[in-house]
Amino acid sequence: MSLTLSLRSWRQAWRDRETQRKVWGLATPMILSNISVPLVGLVDTAVIGHLDGAHYLGGVAVGTALITFVLWAAGFLRMGTTGFAAQACGSGDGDGIRRVLLQPLWLAVLIALAVLVLQAPLIAAGLYFIDSSPELLEQARLYVEIRLWSLPAALANFVLVGWFIGMQRGRAPLYLLLTVNLSNVLLDLLLVVGLGWGVAGAALATVISDYLGLLLGLLLVRQLLAEHPGRLDWLAAIRLRGAAPLLRVNRDILIRTLALELVFYLLVLQGARQGDAVVAANAVLLNFLLLTSHGLDGLAHAVEALGGRALGQRNRAAFKRVLVVTLGWSLLVGVGFVLAFSLFGPWIINRLTNLDEVRAVAQAYLPWMALMPLVAVWSYLLDGLFIGATRARAMRNSMLLAVFGLYVPVAWLLRDSGNHGLWLGFHLFMLARGALLGGWFVYLWRQDSWFPKS
Known part of the structure; x- marks a missing residue:
């Protein structure tokens, strides 16, 4: 079966009530549980x-x-x-x-x-x-x-x-x-x-x-x-x-995670070269990425479970329905975040800090974070697809390529470009993650290798 769907097929998949129910039956509880995570940090900060x-x-x-x-x-x-x-x-x-x-x-x-x-x-x-x-x-x-x-x-x-x-x-x-x-x-x-x-x-x-x-x-x-x-x-x-397959998957995901942690470490390191106000402002802006992940992760969890189940059943039609529904909602949620950050971003920044200098710097770079949901949505969704398929090697390799093949060289080239250069490099990194995983998924599908052989 081809990955390409006609407009009619897309509409039929999108209108499948059972798939919509299953997707939101999984995504909604995960989004609600994610919301409780920052609450603990806020209370810890308040009491201590x-x-x-x-x-x-x-x-x-x-x-x-x-x-x-x-x-x-x-x-x-x-x-x-x-x-x-x-x-x-x-x-x-x-x-x-x-x-x-x-x-x-x-x-x-x-x-x-x-x-x-x-x-x-x-x-x-x-x-x-x-x-x-x-x-x-x-x-x-x-x-x-x-x-x-x-x-x-x-x-x-x-x-x-x-x-x-x-x-x-x-x-x-x-x-x-x-x-x-x-x-x-x-x-x-x-x-x-x-x-x-x-x-x-x-x-x-x-x-x-x-x-x-x-x-x-x-x-x-x-x-x-x-x-x-x-x-x-x-x-x-x-x-x-x-347990060899489990250990291989866990090893590859660990390597992927460490590479991702390196990106955030370098992000802080680059900001530190520009002064305390920039470091603090970037820390405030990363909360926008945290909010984005809380919404999009719920849909990523849904595609992990439902996509993985379709693989176990070798049900290509069900897999396509899940892909269409989660992709559609991920894009809609991403657009919602873009609008919310564009309209209410300054208000959110003012709630997160009362330091005028930090507020001014954060608002100057807010457009980068307002755009981030549509840049990051692809990597979140595709991570879910590959996790459900237990294809951690592809996740590992795409992350290593995105980090060492693009982000590290770009970060070095833009090291004197200020905070705009820092956020440009991060956006390019997120785009590379999505592009590499997306290309690998399309390749596997066209080779009829996404589903395990009977």
Whole structure:
């Protein structure tokens, strides 16, 4: 079947009510759960920011950055699980459904244990280049030492969320993430404000919340497995027997993620050469990208699950319907963000900072972020397609080409072009991501290689 659709076929696919229902049945809960994530950061900032010393807030900021690096690097546990779960669900493989859940869960435990065992040198390395006061570094160390104990639960929750998405149960990750984030908020207020435990209380609140989320997630898993009969060889799963495809996918996604983190690091580094006001303004502007990702990620999760299920069923017609519906809504949501940022961008900036100099710089570069949703939409959607197909090698290679073949050389060439050059380079990077993945998808489809052979 050709990838090209007639106008009539596009209309028929777009008007398919069942596909529309499935897409939004998955996208809506994920968007709602994403919204709860920045809420925790706001509450953490508010409660710690009222302690009698800037080193407390600075310590939490540094500690959070170090923990986030670990968690973001381990994001392959979520992405690598979704595609395998979706395909096992689509093919009705009850044994496979259980295997693709237990193996990444065990992998998450092993990674968490390794980090806990090596925490002393890892923390020392993470704080080595932080040129701050001893008081701030002490609070950062305290925060990280406590937060690390949440890693087994936090990484396991990554796996559960990915598995639920692959199983097309969008409400389950919503319940899990809301439990984690809302309990974190309540415990922040209790331990920091009520009991006065300071930075330690903020870290402990997150630890408890992650384990509460894990407990709920396991209960939801038990209910869902009852609907899909099957058996599991526990010993073989723990030995990671037959896990080579999973490990390859996770390896490739990890490399991709590290390359992406390099881009954001260089973005901060380039901004730092231009002064404190530019660094602060760019940090404010990156919140627009965060808002965009919250909306578009929900649709990307939908195409991961539904596209992966169609692959498992070898159902080309269903796959095309999913592609048309998610592409159409992604573009509409992207246009909505462009209009919102263009109209309300200055108001958003003024809510995020009260520093006049930072406001002025951020508003000067706001047009770059107003355009970003339509530039980024392609990479978000195509990431979802490739995750659902468990084609992580293509994701890895396209990211490496976009970073080292385009972004790094462009960033070097534009190093004296100011902040406009910085944002131009970032836009070109996002366009390259989408173009490379899109070209690879079209090639695979025309070669009749997108669907696995029977």
